[in-house]
Amino acid sequence: MGAVGQLAQVVVAGLTSGSIYALVALGFTMIFAVSGFISLLQGEYVILGGLIAIALSQWLGLPLPVAILAAVAGASLFGAIFQRLTLSPKRNLSPDAALIVTLGGAFVARGTAMVVFGKDPLSLPSFSGERPVAFGEVVVATQAFWIIGTLAAIAAALWAFFALTYTGKAMQACSQNATGARLVGIDLNAMGFISFVASAAIGAIAGVVIAPLNFVSYDEGLAVGIKGFIAAVLGGLGSYPGAVAGGILLGLAEGLSAAYISSQFKDAIAFVILLVLLLFRPGGLWGATR
Amino acid sequence: MKARLDRPQILLGLLALAIIGAFLLLHGNYLISALVLAAIYAIVITGLVLLTGLNGQYSLGHAAFFGIGAYTSALLTIAGVPPLLASAAAIAITGAFGAIIGVPLLRLRGYYLAVATLAFQLIMLSVLNGWRQVTLGPSGMANIPPYAIGRWVVRGESAYYWLTWIVAFLCIWGGVNLWRSRIGQALLAIKSDEAAAAAMGINVSALKVQIFALSAALAGLGGSLYAHYVTFISPERFGPIASFELLLGALLGGVGTPFGAILGALLLIALPEVVAPLRDYKVMVYGIVFILVSLYLPLGIAGLIQGTYVRLCGGRRPGALAAQTGKTEAGA
Amino acid sequence: MAFAGLVALSNVSFRVPAGRIHGLIGPNGAGKTTLFNVITAIIPPSSGSVLFETRDITGASPHRVARLGIARTFQNVRLFRNQTVLENVMVGTFRHTGAGMMSGLLRLPRAVAEQRRTETEAVECLDFVGLSDLIDRDAEALPFGQQRLLELARALALRPKLLLLDEPAAGLNHRETEKVGELIRSLPARGITVLLVEHNMALMMSVADAIVVLNYGVKIAEGTADEIAANGEVIRAYLGDEDIG
Numbered sequence: 080m081g082a083v084g085q086l087a088q089v090v091v092a093g094l095t096s097g098s099i100y101a102l103v104a105l106g107f108t109m110i111f112a113v114s115g116f117i118s119l120l121q122g123e124y125v126i127l128g129g130l131i132a133i134a135l136s137q138w139l140g141l142p143l144p145v146a147i148l149a150a151v152a153g154a155s156l157f158g159a160i161f162q163r164l165t166l167s168p169k170r171n172l173s174p175d176a177a178l179i180v181t182l183g184g185a186f187v188a189r190g191t192a193m194v195v196f197g198k199d200p201l202s203l204p205s206f207s208g209e210r211p212v213a214f215g216e217v218v219v220a221t222q223a224f225w226i227i228g229t230l231a232a233i234a235a236a237l238w239a240f241f242a243l244t245y246t247g248k249a250m251q252a253c254s255q256n257a258t259g260a261r262l263v264g265i266d267l268n269a270m271g272f273i274s275f276v277a278s279a280a281i282g283a284i285a286g287v288v289i290a291p292l293n294f295v296s297y298d299e300g301l302a303v304g305i306k307g308f309i310a311a312v313l314g315g316l317g318s319y320p321g322a323v324a325g326g327i328l329l330g331l332a333e334g335l336s337a338a339y340i341s342s343q344f345k346d347a348i349a350f351v352i353l354l355v356l357l358l359f360r361p362g363g364l365w366g367a368t369r
Numbered sequence: 370m371k372a373r374l375d376r377p378q379i380l381l382g383l384l385a386l387a388i389i390g391a392f393l394l395l396h397g398n399y400l401i402s403a404l405v406l407a408a409i410y411a412i413v414i415t416g417l418v419l420l421t422g423l424n425g426q427y428s429l430g431h432a433a434f435f436g437i438g439a440y441t442s443a444l445l446t447i448a449g450v451p452p453l454l455a456s457a458a459a460i461a462i463t464g465a466f467g468a469i470i471g472v473p474l475l476r477l478r479g480y481y482l483a484v485a486t487l488a489f490q491l492i493m494l495s496v497l498n499g500w501r502q503v504t505l506g507p508s509g510m511a512n513i514p515p516y517a518i519g520r521w522v523v524r525g526e527s528a529y530y531w532l533t534w535i536v537a538f539l540c541i542w543g544g545v546n547l548w549r550s551r552i553g554q555a556l557l558a559i560k561s562d563e564a565a566a567a568a569m570g571i572n573v574s575a576l577k578v579q580i581f582a583l584s585a586a587l588a589g590l591g592g593s594l595y596a597h598y599v600t601f602i603s604p605e606r607f608g609p610i611a612s613f614e615l616l617l618g619a620l621l622g623g624v625g626t627p628f629g630a631i632l633g634a635l636l637l638i639a640l641p642e643v644v645a646p647l648r649d650y651k652v653m654v655y656g657i658v659f660i661l662v663s664l665y666l667p668l669g670i671a672g673l674i675q676g677t678y679v680r681l682c683g684g685r686r687p688g689a690l691a692a693q694t695g696k697t698e699a700g701a
Numbered sequence: 702m703a704f705a706g707l708v709a710l711s712n713v714s715f716r717v718p719a720g721r722i723h724g725l726i727g728p729n730g731a732g733k734t735t736l737f738n739v740i741t742a743i744i745p746p747s748s749g750s751v752l753f754e755t756r757d758i759t760g761a762s763p764h765r766v767a768r769l770g771i772a773r774t775f776q777n778v779r780l781f782r783n784q785t786v787l788e789n790v791m792v793g794t795f796r797h798t799g800a801g802m803m804s805g806l807l808r809l810p811r812a813v814a815e816q817r818r819t820e821t822e823a824v825e826c827l828d829f830v831g832l833s834d835l836i837d838r839d840a841e842a843l844p845f846g847q848q849r850l851l852e853l854a855r856a857l858a859l860r861p862k863l864l865l866l867d868e869p870a871a872g873l874n875h876r877e878t879e880k881v882g883e884l885i886r887s888l889p890a891r892g893i894t895v896l897l898v899e900h901n902m903a904l905m906m907s908v909a910d911a912i913v914v915l916n917y918g919v920k921i922a923e924g925t926a927d928e929i930a931a932n933g934e935v936i937r938a939y940l941g942d943e944d945i946g
Contacts, residue, residue, distance in 0.1 A: 117480050178427070180663050180664065190656055193652065194649050302491055344495065351492070354473070357485060547802065550816070551812070554788055558789075558792045561781040564779070565780075567763040567764040570768045571795050573764065579802050580802075583802065
């Protein structure tokens, strides 16, 4: 395969993983924008979504669409219950305290996943069959289209939500000015809840859609979450377009460095990016500094 | 609820007595080895207590420093360096890592540091696993030489008991001193109100970096002792779950006082025994306990004890400083 | 000084001579606290400079400004909630003490001796404001008037050359206000220059050697208390707005 073909291959792979990071990043962004803290549960939803879908379709034989819906519902339910029990605004938690609580939640999720689904990595069959599509020299798994397409669909849905619905505008108001929002009658409590559950759903969808390409294992939640967080910071924490852009960029950066520099420390690249970012541009690549 | 130390000299004395007493009681019993581990954890958790209790920062990846300390010490002693020097190197290196990470991150909001420590933890894990030429990868490193001070080689549970508990005692003592000192009080001020602290002439970022580096160095010290005690280390011992357990120990023991580190370490040793029948559920249970402690017991069990003590004795405890200089509290 | 297009202070310029009490008044929103924040480097000015003892300190960081000897109190009392009255004041001595983390950890004799001296000095500051009975109380348990005095004691512990007081009498009753006035008047004798923001005109007139008047971010008058009271523009500025006086 020529150099161009190889590059294209790497780019496709980068876009694919980048889409997942973007989805996770959207979840982080939503919670941070509305409620002001970082939820370390974000990565766990990806894992839970994937594992539930796998368990329902592979072990219980349910049809895939049903399994997927149930997985998203299940993860959202987990998020909803968790939020009501521990993070409701009545408790008046500082952002640090909330973060710590979500850390505990992440381990509860991880522990539960281990007990219910076991320690072995599991997988799903590709949605459109295993035969990849070829564009000249470049071979692309069909699942990649599903993944990138899902990102596009969710991004569009979010855009429509914020631009066209009352709830969406209310949520944006919350993130811009909490006091002002409250004065206008917006229920911050409800907004916090909705954003938390929505981010769980988005995470679960990401988990379901990546499962056919990667094996899903109970203990990957934190790592996935951190990468999504890095993507969110890359694009400017609190910006939805930034989250998407950051995710894509991170995926490409990882893919390119893994292919052309070293594949062994692929994960380390992302973390190094984070540290460098926080050092020089904590506001993201095009955000205001700080 | 105020977190202050109540006549620390008495508590330190009690601690010393307890250390001696436990040895006399359990000498020869398998529980001694559990207590050695407890001492090592206490050293590491003291660092976390100082970081969180004194300065309000959270480190979610402290096992990374623990691991760096362990591997540094192991590698150096295997190469022939005397263990004391290796420990010193471990402390210096982890302290340096702490400072390096701290400088950029401590200028930002607290949650950036917390997530960055988690990221650091994951990097470290992947380096420990991936850098096989040096760390021998996931299969771990064996045959680590025992600890030695000068010519005295430390062998046997009893010897390690005394080694680790003397070091732990010194760390607690140091922590108590720091809490009541000029820097400790400045850190507490920073925790309440950074801007007001700066208005007093306190260089907030510098102090935050210092305390973070200190807490990292303490973890490195613990790691060094750990490596020589267990003689076999592998990367999985220093992963996110280990960090989580250390943080749980600190929160549960109580971040309001260095003595909380002792309680936390003992609980960490005891909890697996309690959870044994539910072994598979250990992580889940830890997560739930963690959440409960964060929400309902912010000063941990040590805080609970301090609180009940105050209520039983009625009235106020002397402030930390009155206790130090021996002045009695003036009137009500 | 402009915030994103809103001009908070425009061409405000004045000198505070050493050893005097200088007052700063103006209707709400005139820019007084902004001025304090610029001086203490909490925010950098968009133009202009701050000179302290002929040294340009514009753009320094807040802790460096404090280290040079400028102390302040805050409009909404910012005490250290986790610490006692005595501990709060002792933190105020930070800038002229030197024990580092290691000496603290190891309880070196020099650090211990220094802390004894610091404690004595803190008790003196508390004596000065009349709070020495309360040294072991939690700072946040104090009633508001005493919290203001505590903040003053803490600022004095810094051994400041210049003390910025941001509405020290706000929220105090008549007796407490008198006491604050007494304390302020005794400061120049201790070598401390004072810049005072106050809405309580009686207090201001009784302590200030000279007063600067701000309105909408612009200096509209400067002079002695009598001159200000007779200044037409000042009167208009106050009567034109609803004022607390």
